[in-house]
Amino acid sequence: MSLDAVSNFHQLQQWLLINQVSNKLLYIIGIFIVFALFIVLFTKKFKMPIVVGYVFIGILFSVSIVKHLPFLSEEVKEWYAFSIESFDYVADLALAFVAFTIGSELSIKVLKNLGKKITFIVLLESFGAAILVTLAMLAIGQPFYIALILGAIASATAPAAPVMVLKEYNAEGTLTSTLLAVVGIDDAVALTIFSFAEPISLIQASGSGELSVMTAFVEPLVEVIGAIVCGIVIGYISVKAIVKFEDKTKKVLTLVATVLGASATAVFLNFSPLITNMAVGFAYRNFATKNPGIAEDMETLTIPLYAMFFMLAGTKIRITAITSVAFLITALVYTTARIIGKVTGASIGASLAQAEPKVKKYIGLGLLSQIGAAIALAYTVQRDFIDIPSVGLLVFNILLFTTAITEVIGPLATKYAITKAGEIND
Known part of the structure; x- marks a missing residue:
């Protein structure tokens, strides 16, 4: 690994820390798990396979839909897209x-x-x-x-x-x-x-x-x-x-x-x-x-x-x-x-x-x-x-x-x- 690469890697670590990337990932995990609970309750009540509910919720949270939400800023949308790809x-x-x-x-x-x-x-x-x-x-x-x-x-x-x-x-x-x-x-x-x-x-x-x-x-x-x-x-x-x-x-x-x-x-x-x-x-x-x-x-x-x-x-x-x-x-x-x-x-x-x-x-x-x-x-x-x-x-x-x-x-x-x-x- 070259010195330039080491320097860039150190800068990347600092950038991730400053922007609290781990916290943003935790938000998404928390939201998804909460919705997973609701999906289980819903699908069990209507006797549907749980998998269908999981995928449907995922579609609603897809980047292509979230980016069209008017109440979110462009920065939040970009962070969301980046976070989803990190999983x-x-x-x-x-x-x-x-x-x-x-x-x-x-x-x-x-x-x-x-x-x-x-x-x-x-x-x-x-x-x-x-x-x-x-x-x-x-x-x-x-x-x-x-x-x-x-x-x-x-x-x-x-x-x-x-x-x-x-x-x-x-x-x-x-x-x-x-x-x-x-x-x-x-x-x-x-x-x-x-x-x-x-x-x-x-x-x-x-x-x-x-x-x-x-x-x-x-x-x-x-x-x-x-x-x-x-x-x-x-x-x-x-x-x-x-x-x-x-x-x-x-x-x-x-x-x-x-x-x-x-x-x-x-x-x-x-x-x-x-x-x-x-x-x-x-x-x-x-x-x-x-x-x-x-x-x-x-x-x-x-x-x-x-x-x-x-x-x-x-x-x-x-x-x-x-x-x-x-x-x-x-x-x-x-x-x-x-x-x-x-x-x-x-x-x-x-x-x-x-x-x-x-x-x-x-x-x-x-x-x-x-x-x-x-x-x-x-x-x-x-x-x-x-x-x-x-x-x-x-x-x-x-x-x-x-x-x-x-x-x-x-x-x-x-x-x-x-x-x-x-x-x-x-």
């Missing part, structure tokens, strides 16, 4: 625990029983959405590189929302087990598809570079396998220690240290933190000699974290960014094609696997939510296409717009599916 780490923490939860539901016994079903469903719903969105984008005149990127991102299903709904209603049954397994593996497949598609798109968009077997196949494969191995090793060591503890404090700190430590290790090794923590949860489920006794602590620990995550996710949705008919058409075509690809692909996959009728009929409805992994991939596009900023901006705005739709209908569709399947246990 990106909350998403990383929440998704880490969501991934752990998904992995902890994947027992080897369940995977053996559902292995064929899961394979068919995951492959067909992921590739179904990717292919259909790519073709739909080409049909409305989008360039091939944008169509390919959007198709790859469309394959991802956000695990947080369906997992929250399943936990909220204590869902149990074949559909629930299958859905948890599918959303757990889905992001690994989506990450692989994106890892293949993005280099091709970048080369075509820039008109330079060369696509090799290493960048298109070997590196993505190493990333996925490395994340799984890393997570299983960390999870195995952790669960062997945690089952020996009787003290609640030791258990909670071990759990938190494991999940955050796995995320940090994955980032350091350029692996996916999501896949890594899913593998950690898998190890907890399958390698524990006795029940670790962390389920209740885990649920209590993550309540405020999930509330902040979904509300902050809602603030990212820029409804006022819709400025043209062309953009609106593109976003709606993307959303429609993705939903059809997910639902139809999952249903066909379940039929080919000879799954139970309720799984064939309703599994696709639990795969509509998108925020999380898809937004992370959109950030990746913005970073990698920095020399072609229009690509990253278009992809990001489309994802944010469609998220506003899927994060409302997704949890409602999941609740409808488990209700019709008779797997709600209030």
Whole structure:
């Protein structure tokens, strides 16, 4: 680090201290948590999924809406926008625990029983959405590189929302087990598809570079396998220690240290933190000699974290960014094609696997939510296409717009599916 950089860093520290940035962040956290309480009271009364309420409040507090409030000064609006962007780490923490939860539901016994079903469903719903969105984008005149990127991102299903709904209603049954397994593996497949598609798109968009077997196949494969191995090793060591503890404090700190430590290790090794923590949860489920006794602590620990995550996710949705008919058409075509690809692909996959009728009929409805992994991939596009900023901006705005739709209908569709399947246990 140069002397100029050290000097600038010191100036930045002073500026943050003088302007009391930490206090302003505390104001926002306090407001969001208070509203989270009101949302829980409201949604419970009207029997709505809590996630829908969180996202809706987040939309109302989005920067694109707050900046139009006449009673706030321009300085306050700028501070608010800066503060909201400072909370990106909350998403990383929440998704880490969501991934752990998904992995902890994947027992080897369940995977053996559902292995064929899961394979068919995951492959067909992921590739179904990717292919259909790519073709739909080409049909409305989008360039091939944008169509390919959007198709790859469309394959991802956000695990947080369906997992929250399943936990909220204590869902149990074949559909629930299958859905948890599918959303757990889905992001690994989506990450692989994106890892293949993005280099091709970048080369075509820039008109330079060369696509090799290493960048298109070997590196993505190493990333996925490395994340799984890393997570299983960390999870195995952790669960062997945690089952020996009787003290609640030791258990909670071990759990938190494991999940955050796995995320940090994955980032350091350029692996996916999501896949890594899913593998950690898998190890907890399958390698524990006795029940670790962390389920209740885990649920209590993550309540405020999930509330902040979904509300902050809602603030990212820029409804006022819709400025043209062309953009609106593109976003709606993307959303429609993705939903059809997910639902139809999952249903066909379940039929080919000879799954139970309720799984064939309703599994696709639990795969509509998108925020999380898809937004992370959109950030990746913005970073990698920095020399072609229009690509990253278009992809990001489309994802944010469609998220506003899927994060409302997704949890409602999941609740409808488990209700019709008779797997709600209030």
